[in-house]
Amino acid sequence: MEIFRISEKEQGRRLDVYMTEKKHWPRFFFMKALKNRKLKVNGKKEDPSYRLAAGDVITSYVQEKKKESAVTVIYEDEQVLLLHKPAGLLCMDITGKEKDTLLDRAEAYLLAKGERKPYPVHRIDRGTSGLFLLGKNEAAGHVLEKLFRERKIHKTYLCIVLGRGLPPQGRLTHQIFKDAKQNRVFLSDTPVKGSRTAVLDYEKLAERDGLALVRCRLITGRTHQIRGQFAYIGHPLLGDNKYGKKEINKVYGEKQQLLASRQMAFDEDIGGLLQYLAGQTFADPDVPFLKKYFPGVQA
Numbered sequence: 001m002e003i004f005r006i007s008e009k010e011q012g013r014r015l016d017v018y019m020t021e022k023k024h025w026p027r028f029f030f031m032k033a034l035k036n037r038k039l040k041v042n043g044k045k046e047d048p049s050y051r052l053a054a055g056d057v058i059t060s061y062v063q064e065k066k067k068e069s070a071v072t073v074i075y076e077d078e079q080v081l082l083l084h085k086p087a088g089l090l091c092m093d094i095t096g097k098e099k100d101t102l103l104d105r106a107e108a109y110l111l112a113k114g115e116r117k118p119y120p121v122h123r124i125d126r127g128t129s130g131l132f133l134l135g136k137n138e139a140a141g142h143v144l145e146k147l148f149r150e151r152k153i154h155k156t157y158l159c160i161v162l163g164r165g166l167p168p169q170g171r172l173t174h175q176i177f178k179d180a181k182q183n184r185v186f187l188s189d190t191p192v193k194g195s196r197t198a199v200l201d202y203e204k205l206a207e208r209d210g211l212a213l214v215r216c217r218l219i220t221g222r223t224h225q226i227r228g229q230f231a232y233i234g235h236p237l238l239g240d241n242k243y244g245k246k247e248i249n250k251v252y253g254e255k256q257q258l259l260a261s262r263q264m265a266f267d268e269d270i271g272g273l274l275q276y277l278a279g280q281t282f283a284d285p286d287v288p289f290l291k292k293y294f295p296g297v298q299a
Contacts, residue, residue, distance in 0.1 A: 004058040007286025016048035077141040087129040130261025156263040187232040
């Protein structure tokens with residue numbers, strides 16, 4: 001538990017602005033903490049826009065644990081840190097229930113070098129492996145968040161799907177609706193209340209024994225998008241017990257989706273603080289399921 005008492009100099013500031021600056025949290029992390037009642041003002045839940053008054057007491061129940069574990073660095077400079085996330089490891093956790101996350105490891109790695117906590121700017125599912133990008137300071141973090149929001153950072157994924165009958169390439173466009181209580185998404189061909197458009201392009205790179213190795217480029221970035229869209233068209237990801245076929249996953253002995261964030265590419269016109277990254281593409285060389293199911297295939 002952490003307590004913040006608002007002084008006269010701090011009064012009038014919005015709750016969301018105060019906490020994101022005080023703790024170097026990205027906005028989505030703050031919103032999740034608020035939603036889960038991990039943040040209270042004077043013992044009550046308040047809106048993000050709440051204006052703080054002198055004497056207000058903010059109580060944070062967010063558990064931030066440190067754990068010294070090795071990280072695999074793909075790229076690092078003074079502004080950004082790009083890591084490999086193993087499948088099965090959570091990116092971050094505000095509940096304190098998780099003993100080990102990639103953010104914990106990144107913090108330990110940087111603190112050991114005398115540097116500040118990193119600034120997370122996006123997430124990938126626990127069962128997904130691959131590239132995880134962090135800002136090394138608040139300014140870089142804000143720029144990265146803006147680039148993701150403006151779709152100037154492009155992510156390419158590799159996955160293995162049940163592939164019989166899957167066309168060689170295509171664009172998938174659906175309406176996607178997230179049910180937060182069930183922590184899953186539902187898809188349709190036409191808009192429904194609360195749905196958003198989900199679009200991705202894919203290319204089948206290889207096929208073997210009824211399985212297909214697929215490269216996906218996200219046009220939109222929705223929760224469980226790749227998993228949901230391929231399941232919807234009848235080609236679920238191998239290992240995906242939420243959207244896929246449990247009986248087939250059991251035969252192969254796969255307990256989590258075979259999905260990897262393989263590449264991350266920056267637009268040519270990003271400008272500003274991170275303009276030196278313009279036009280650069282980074283790749284994660286470690287995709288275990290690629291070696292297991294499609295050895296020798298260049299992806």
